Amino acid sequence: MVHRIEIIEDRLVVGMKTRTSVLTIHEKTKQLAQSFMPKRREVLSRIGVHVFSIQDYGEDYSPANPNSEFDKWVGVEVENHSAIPEGMQSFIIASGTYAVFSFKGSVSEFPKQRAYIFQDWLPNSGYLLDQKAHFEILSEDYSKDLQNIEEEIWIPIKS
Template sequence: MEWIEHLNKAIDYIEIHLLDDIDYNQLGKITGCPAYNFQKIFSYISGFSISEYVQRRRLSLAAIDLQNSESKVIDIALKYGYTSPTAFNRAFQSLHGIAPSQVKECGIPLKSVLPISFKMTIKGVEEMNYRIEKKEEIRIIGIAQPLSKDIEENFKIVPQMWHKAGMDGTLYKLADMMNSHPMGILGVSVYKTKESLSYFIGVASTSQIDDTFEEYIIPASTWAVFSNEGTQESIQDLERRIWTEWFPSSGYEYVENVSDIEAYLNSDPQNAKYEVWVPVRKKA
């Protein structure tokens, strides 16, 4: 239940700060996982990103203000974070289907977007295959790129990295250098500090590298390792289930600032065999 409670506390924080810039790092602290992870899991569970959720909540409240106050449209736009009337107009119409100036007309239908509330559901029909492993530090080699605090940007950055690595031969070169566990081509979220996150495509290896590759040492950790197969969508579903089904009942908690690993064991994107490695420790 703790994870669900943390999610709802994060929503409470968003509601309190709905008219401010949302501090994603604070959301990470509230939920006990890195901001990037929280944004990713939120999108898997809800079906939309945090920024989209915040925008929809703001536009819902903006419609109420436009109905019930004498404020000008530009003042309402500024209140809800839009410095451009054109941008506010466009966003408002995308949700409500009408221009802000039409709100006061009688009989105009509007959309109400209520705060999300997360609830725990009892499942178990669909099994989850996992094991607990203790490993000494893991040396990975490969290519890395800093990630943005905005997960929507990262949803562009990461696929572009994989595409480029596949097209320029990087993945084949890395596969030839793979000689340690975890096996497979690895996608690794690297937390150099709480504020600095990079994405690493690489392999576990003891091989020497040239200046085309970087290395990173993942510290010794205990891991919950989940195995499955399917498409990219099934990986997202597995990660959603890890956080919403496994963690609440496992007796383990997430360890911050280590790394999260996706290990791809074959090269077929439509029938991928993969493992998700999550750093954990037993709850006190």
């Protein structure tokens, strides 16, 4: 699987979030996107047309517990947090090193991709998982054809 290593500065995001677990992530992400996407053009100082899907696991998250909750965000990148529309919040994707994987396929194939990253690639990469938010960069029309999606998966790593 093709990947690259990127070092980024802080990325500012404005969007909406919900609390979820791996058991409820699909339904809650759908609801979150349905709330955010029609309002995304209200966000001023937007950079580009891409959309972020962010998982902010936090220190208390336990991947072994399917009921363990984390924050799920859908948002857009901005130049600054000076004008945040009503019902939205700001988030900062922390600077650092990320492994970036390109994904093309159907939504149903996505879990297989994530399993490869965490069960095969990461243990053999020489890197450790960093305690920062994970995110995907999606095209603005991402949800129109869930059988034929393209996205970048960004995983925080450290040496």
